[in-house]
Amino acid sequence: SQQGEEDPQALSIQEGENATMNCSYKTSINNLQWYRQNSGRGLVHLILIRSNEREKHSGRLRVTLDTSKKSSSLLITASRAADTASYFCATGPIYNQGGKLIFGQGTELSVKP
């Protein structure tokens, strides 16, 4: 069963605005990752943040992690129409030393030109 909850489920913004998506999880984690999915098919890895990190940047992406609250946020700055996609957080449980990922339900982002 999925352990991640994402908020909001859907987000609609104008091009140039910032988009913030939140993720909460239940069990202790090794790391948390964000993925992007277009048209319900293959996922693309965006960024990974380790459990001992609090913030990470990659281009227009900023991810924060608060392990005390078991939550993370993904900020996309200066959004573009091409950012329209579904975004998923995925956690690597601390009890699993393999690569098992537990995904949230996703946030559907729509960026209007």
Next chain:
Amino acid sequence: GAGVSQTPSNKVTEKGKYVELRCDPISGHTALYWYRQSLGQGPEFLIYFQGTGAADDSGLPNDRFFAVRPEGSVSTLKIQRTERGDSAVYLCASSTVLAPQETQYFGPGTRLLVL
């Protein structure tokens, strides 16, 4: 180089039939994962392999589901006696090695529809 490929892209079958879904990982990747994604949901873990062995099959929903990776490269997910509830997109991913911090590269998925 080539990414993860999955065949077929789409599969329509009738309830009760047997299906096989194939995954070709990125060359040299020793770890391979299968996930299932239902409409409007995030992917759900099924099984992963390190080399030829299934290191964790805890996500397989029942014994109708089975996966193999006989030579440590291509993997096949097999579903027996398909049910309508098996309809979903089946995603395969691979990574360089089996480790929590490794990036998983996903294929485009196989969309299975059981009528």
